[in-house]
Amino acid sequence: MKAYNLAVVGATGMVGRKFLQILEEKKLPIENYYFFSSARSAGKQIEFMGKKYTVEKLTENALDNKKIDIALFSAGGSTSKKFAPVFVSKGSVVIDNSSAWRMDDKVPLVVPEVNPEAIKSHKGIIANPNCSTIQAVVALKPLHDKYKIKRIVYSTYQAVSGAGMGGYQDLEMGLKGEKPKKFPHPIAGNCLPHIDEFLPNGYTKEEMKMINETKKILNDYSLKITATTVRVPVFHGHSESINVEFERDFDLDELKQTLSQAPGIIVIDNPEKLEYPMPIYAEDKDEVFVGRIRRDESVKSGVNLWVVADNIRKGAATNTVQIAQQLIKFWEER
Ligand code: A2P
Numbered sequence: 543m544k545a546y547n548l549a550v551v552g553a554t555g556m557v558g559r560k561f562l563q564i565l566e567e568k569k570l571p572i573e574n575y576y577f578f579s580s581a582r583s584a585g586k587q588i589e590f591m592g593k594k595y596t597v598e599k600l601t602e603n604a605l606d607n608k609k610i611d612i613a614l615f616s617a618g619g620s621t622s623k624k625f626a627p628v629f630v631s632k633g634s635v636v637i638d639n640s641s642a643w644r645m646d647d648k649v650p651l652v653v654p655e656v657n658p659e660a661i662k663s664h665k666g667i668i669a670n671p672n673c674s675t676i677q678a679v680v681a682l683k684p685l686h687d688k689y690k691i692k693r694i695v696y697s698t699y700q701a702v703s704g705a706g707m708g709g710y711q712d713l714e715m716g717l718k719g720e721k722p723k724k725f726p727h728p729i730a731g732n733c734l735p736h737i738d739e740f741l742p743n744g745y746t747k748e749e750m751k752m753i754n755e756t757k758k759i760l761n762d763y764s765l766k767i768t769a770t771t772v773r774v775p776v777f778h779g780h781s782e783s784i785n786v787e788f789e790r791d792f793d794l795d796e797l798k799q800t801l802s803q804a805p806g807i808i809v810i811d812n813p814e815k816l817e818y819p820m821p822i823y824a825e826d827k828d829e830v831f832v833g834r835i836r837r838d839e840s841v842k843s844g845v846n847l848w849v850v851a852d853n854i855r856k857g858a859a860t861n862t863v864q865i866a867q868q869l870i871k872f873w874e875e876r
Contacts, residue, residue: 543874545573548866549610549634551625552617553577553597554586556706557639560859561614562590568863570870576608580617600625610634612866616858630666637668637865639858641747644669644755651758654864655806656683661869668865673857674698674748674771674780675755680830680856681784681849684804685797686760689788689843696752696769699781700737701821702729704853705773713775725773734773746771779821780853787844794837797845801832806856811835819850827852828860 548570552558558579565572577588577597584599598604600621605628613629615622616639626636626643643649650660651669656679661668671679674696682691702709708724716722716730727734738747745753749769757763774781802809810819811833819831830851838844851857 543571545571546611546870547574547576547609548572549576549578549608549613549629551578551600551613551615551621552639553588554579554583555616556703556710557616557854557858557862560854561616561863562588564855564859564863566591568867570863570867576610578604578617580621602628605629605632605634608632612637612869614862614866615639616862626667635664635666635668635869637670637862637869639670639862641672641751643667644671644751645758651755652865652868653679653683653759653861654868655680655804657759657761658868661865662872668869670858670862670865671755671759672748672751673704673853674700674782675752675759676857676861677780677830677849677851677853678752678782678784679756679759680804680806680851681801681832681847682756682786683760684800684807685786685788685845686762688800689790689792689797691760691762691765691786692789693766693787694756694768695785696749696767696771697783697785698737698752698769698771699733699774699776699783700748700771701776701779701853702773703778704737704780704857709773710777713777716775729773729775731775733775735770737771737773745769776821778826778852778854779824779850780857781819781821782847782849784847784849785838785844786847787838787841789843791843792845794835794845798835801835806830807832809833809835819848821850824850824852826855828855830856 578600619640619642622640622642748771818833834848
């Protein structure tokens with residue numbers, strides 16, 4: 543197997559650091575690593591796989607004399623918009639964690655358990671979906687294949703780490719009585735029904751991301767979807783209540799078995815033993831946890847699910863690294 547060169551853009555951020563941890567765990571066939579940040583962290587030392595690396599400032603010239611096969615980006619939308627094309631022009635494939643390219647028709651939006659084949663159509667950029675969307679579609683894909691989903695109602699309970707270092711610090715400092723810097727209101731002891739900016743239709747961008755990205759990943763634009771996304775005072779792990787209506791009838795035991803056999807899912811559903819998915823269990827795990835699986839008795843064929851995952855792992859870094867693994871697999875099969 544060939545060895546590749548890999549760059550991490552945003553290596554000092556919340557997701558960037560998790561990239562490093564997961565790259566250490568998954569042992570991809572990588573020969574050389576390069577780490578980039580803004581001017582703020584440039585020059586910092588990073589310990590990675592027993593070696594010391596210096597973080598470089600990302601500039602137009604930063605790629606001169608470097609041959610980078612894969613670049614994992616998590617440095618915000620404007621950095622991705624500006625620099626992903628620069629990397630692509632130098633022969634890299636960019637796997638981007640921001641929302642900058644996700645809805646571009648030429649850019650595949652990939653969750654490896656759901657639509658790995660989409661990777662093959664890339665033109666240099668592959669997008670990693672929104673954290674809330676990833677865990678939802680991992681749970682929904684096997685059900686859509688079997689029972690054909692008609693309508694989805696998403697309600698989310700999202701951790702502060704999803705808002706980067708600033709979000710994390712707002713909860714940490716807020717618990718000590720300090721005022722928020724990242725969020726518009728205190729998050730300690732509070733819930734904010736507001737993630738990302740508000741749009742003219744009254745939804746937030748986060749809600750529209752879930753709606754539009756779900757349709758793109760499941761490749762079904764006939765789906766009816768609505769969403770309410772909420773920031774809660776949890777450090778790690780997004781939880782989601784997902785109400786689903788199907789075209790076809792289903793047997794509840796069979797549906798539960800379908801979920802437990804699907805890739806990337808662990809079903810925890812023993813209400814009699816008070817066992818159900820919670821963010822504290824999902825922390826530092828790569829799987830999506832599903833529980834509270836019960837029939838929606840208000841419609842002909844519907845189910846309620848409670849879906850929890852580590853938003854920085856499966857919701858971001860793990861999924862991005864899994865895309866890189868799958869990309870390398872396709873390269874090796876050529
Ligand atoms: P820096 O450490 O220099 O600020 P988070 O989402 O946790 O706030 O992290 C954002 C990441 O993106 C950080 O690594 C940050 O680097 C990096 N970043 C922000 N702006 C740029 C930029 N213009 N060029 C490269 N990296 C950037």
